[in-house]
Amino acid sequence: MKLRPRRFRDLPLFAKLLVPFLTLMLFVGAFGVFLIVRDLGSRAQAALDQDLARRSLDARSLLRDRELYLLESVNFAANLEGVARAVSNRDDATAARLLQSVLALKSDLNLVAVTDRSGVGLAEFRRETSKDTPLRESGGRWAGYELVGGALRAPGQAKFTGFLSSAGRDVFAIAAPVCSAPTGCSSVGAAVVGIDVDQLAVTARGKSGVALYDSKGRLLARSGRAATERRAPTGITRRTHAVDGIEVATLYTPFDVQGTRSGTLALSVPTAPAFSTVRGAGIRVALILLCAMVGVVAIGAMLSRRILGQVRPLVETSRALGHGDFEARAPVLSTDELGELAHGVNQMAEQLQASYETLELRVAQRTEEVQRLLKERTEFFAALSHELRTPLAIIRGQAKMMLDPSYPKGTKWVTQAGMTIDDSSGQLLSLVNDVLDLARAEAGRMEVDLEPLALPDVVKDLRPMIEGLARSSGLRVGVDVPRGLPAVSADRNRLREVIVNLVDNAAKYTPEGGRVDLSATANNGSVIVSVSDTGVGIPPESGDLIFEPFYRVRGTKAQRGQASSGLGLALAKRVVEAQGGTITFESEPDVGTTFTFTLPRATPAKPAKRAKRDPRRKRR
Numbered sequence: 001m002k003l004r005p006r007r008f009r010d011l012p013l014f015a016k017l018l019v020p021f022l023t024l025m026l027f028v029g030a031f032g033v034f035l036i037v038r039d040l041g042s043r044a045q046a047a048l049d050q051d052l053a054r055r056s057l058d059a060r061s062l063l064r065d066r067e068l069y070l071l072e073s074v075n076f077a078a079n080l081e082g083v084a085r086a087v088s089n090r091d092d093a094t095a096a097r098l099l100q101s102v103l104a105l106k107s108d109l110n111l112v113a114v115t116d117r118s119g120v121g122l123a124e125f126r127r128e129t130s131k132d133t134p135l136r137e138s139g140g141r142w143a144g145y146e147l148v149g150g151a152l153r154a155p156g157q158a159k160f161t162g163f164l165s166s167a168g169r170d171v172f173a174i175a176a177p178v179c180s181a182p183t184g185c186s187s188v189g190a191a192v193v194g195i196d197v198d199q200l201a202v203t204a205r206g207k208s209g210v211a212l213y214d215s216k217g218r219l220l221a222r223s224g225r226a227a228t229e230r231r232a233p234t235g236i237t238r239r240t241h242a243v244d245g246i247e248v249a250t251l252y253t254p255f256d257v258q259g260t261r262s263g264t265l266a267l268s269v270p271t272a273p274a275f276s277t278v279r280g281a282g283i284r285v286a287l288i289l290l291c292a293m294v295g296v297v298a299i300g301a302m303l304s305r306r307i308l309g310q311v312r313p314l315v316e317t318s319r320a321l322g323h324g325d326f327e328a329r330a331p332v333l334s335t336d337e338l339g340e341l342a343h344g345v346n347q348m349a350e351q352l353q354a355s356y357e358t359l360e361l362r363v364a365q366r367t368e369e370v371q372r373l374l375k376e377r378t379e380f381f382a383a384l385s386h387e388l389r390t391p392l393a394i395i396r397g398q399a400k401m402m403l404d405p406s407y408p409k410g411t412k413w414v415t416q417a418g419m420t421i422d423d424s425s426g427q428l429l430s431l432v433n434d435v436l437d438l439a440r441a442e443a444g445r446m447e448v449d450l451e452p453l454a455l456p457d458v459v460k461d462l463r464p465m466i467e468g469l470a471r472s473s474g475l476r477v478g479v480d481v482p483r484g485l486p487a488v489s490a491d492r493n494r495l496r497e498v499i500v501n502l503v504d505n506a507a508k509y510t511p512e513g514g515r516v517d518l519s520a521t522a523n524n525g526s527v528i529v530s531v532s533d534t535g536v537g538i539p540p541e542s543g544d545l546i547f548e549p550f551y552r553v554r555g556t557k558a559q560r561g562q563a564s565s566g567l568g569l570a571l572a573k574r575v576v577e578a579q580g581g582t583i584t585f586e587s588e589p590d591v592g593t594t595f596t597f598t599l600p601r602a603t604p605a606k607p608a609k610r611a612k613r614d615p616r617r618k619r620r
């Protein structure tokens with residue numbers, strides 16, 4: 001099966017509710033973190049730059065301070081009482097003694113020296129630290145140093161500063177001429193004082209790293225975690241290096257001593273402390289974002305679960321209803337819209353169930369009715385076939401006998417056979433007519449020719465037949481149909497058929513010596529006709545079944561073997577009803593039976609309804 005790409009609309013409701021939230025959170029959060037970190041980063045950078053500048057300034061002030069210290073020291077050394085004379089006289093012992101006092105007073109100096117006019121050292125003192133014992137030397141060649149050469153050649157009391165390398169050590173030094181006279185200086189030698197650059201760097205570095213370069217960019221000294229370069233940049237420059245695996249920012253600043261560019265100070269500070277705040281803030285913001293996302297997911301999940309908890313039963317209920325389980329109901333879990341929805345679904349389910357039950361009941365009723373009709377039809381045809389068979393069998397028997405050459409064919413025989421055939425075919429015709437009438441009645445097409453009739457006249461015509469019937473059966477007859485009865489609306493022939501049928505039945509089912517009565521009375525809007533007998537009666541369980549075609553009470557037999565088709569009452573009922581009346585009976589077994597039917601009064605104002613006459617109909 002080809003799998004279609006999963007789209008948003010195919011996702012479960014739970015994911016649909018959460019995904020937009022999460023995506024939004026992620027975007028907003030990431031953008032927020034980016035902005036905050038960028039802002040904090042630039043702030044940290046600015047703070048770092050400020051710190052660098054401040055420290056660099058501090059270091060340069062210290063250099064300036066040291067410069068002043070050296071100036072003071074060189075002035076002190078060059079103008080000390082007796083120095084000029086000792087230099088002029090090349091009295092190195094006196095010069096050394098005098099310089100020792102300078103060393104004693106200026107404890108930060110690492111170098112103190114005086115030279116003669118040609119720059120040869122008369123007395124030179126060096127010490128590693130202020131606590132070290134000074135080391136005395138003499139005979140050093142100082143004239144080669146630019147600053148010393150300048151001092152030896154200087155016409156006035158000018159000072160010369162710079163870096164010099166003496167005995168393998170770099171020294172920040174100042175040289176001044178030793179004048180023979182205080183006024184109108186004539187240089188007899190030079191005094192040199194200096195501070196070790198390493199010492200200088202250590203003092204200047206504070207909590208950072210410092211590197212000192214000379215005016216040519218050559219590295220002189222390095223202290224602390226200072227970044228170094230082969231050659232220092234010429235202008236103010238900021239660079240970032242990795243020192244011992246740690247990132248440091250370095251600010252290169254050229255510095256002047258005595259108004260001349262003397263070198264470059266490089267001050268380094270590690271960047272990590274400044275940026276650790278940024279990192280910390282970034283981590284905190286990220287954590288807050290993460291917590292917010294987890295919170296959103298948790299709240300979203302909780303809400304979704306709650307909502308889905310209400311939606312799921314609805315889905316299950318609608319599914320169950322769809323599968324025909326009309327008992328299914330959704331639990332109403334809240335009073336909100338979902339609660340209303342559940343309520344609505346339940347109402348719908350109830351209506352559906354009610355409709356379904358009604359439908360089922362109707363279907364059952366219809367099925368039952370159809371089955372009953374089918375059964376009745378089968379029974380009807382079975383009974384009809386049975387009824388048709390007897391006269392047909394007789395006719396056929398007679399026909400066969402007539403065709404049999406061995407049978408004597410006298411006039412008497414032919415007459416008898418002809419009578420039998422006539423009798424049986426008459427029965428057949430009557431049966432077929434009855435069935436036809438019944439079929440028409442069932443189809444609602446029984447045709448009655450209604451007219452205003454005087455019932456006594458109808459009964460009067462029938463009287464001979466009724467009396468004859470009773471007499472032949474050994475019964476007594478009573479007829480009570482008053483002449484003053486109102487006219488009725490009826491079909492004359494049909495009415496006769498009904499009366500004859502009822503009287504015939506009464507005579508058939510009443511033993512000899514019994515009684516048959518025909519009477520009629522007027523009621524409000526109709527005339528009631530009754531035929532009663534003192535016969536065998538009809539058992540109560542038969543009820544209205546006796547009006548069904550071919551129904552005969554089981555065990556009841558015609559008293560004198562008369563023919564019985566079971567169609568008489570069925571037809572009588574349909575005829576009475578077609579005339580607008582009703583027919584009922586009351587009976588008690590072995591006591592007697594009374595059949596009663598009504599006839600509507602004829603309304604003189606209106607002409608009696610004249611139903612269309614069926615030309616095919618053959619009267620009996």
Ligand code: ADP
Nearest residue numbers: 505506509537552553556564565566567568569
């Ligand atoms: P049938 O041709 O058999 O008389 P009917 O439709 O006239 O057919 O009557 C149906 C059945 O009702 C009869 O078979 C009989 O069992 C019963 N019945 C009708 N009239 C009477 C009566 N007056 N007394 C007793 N039984 C009767």
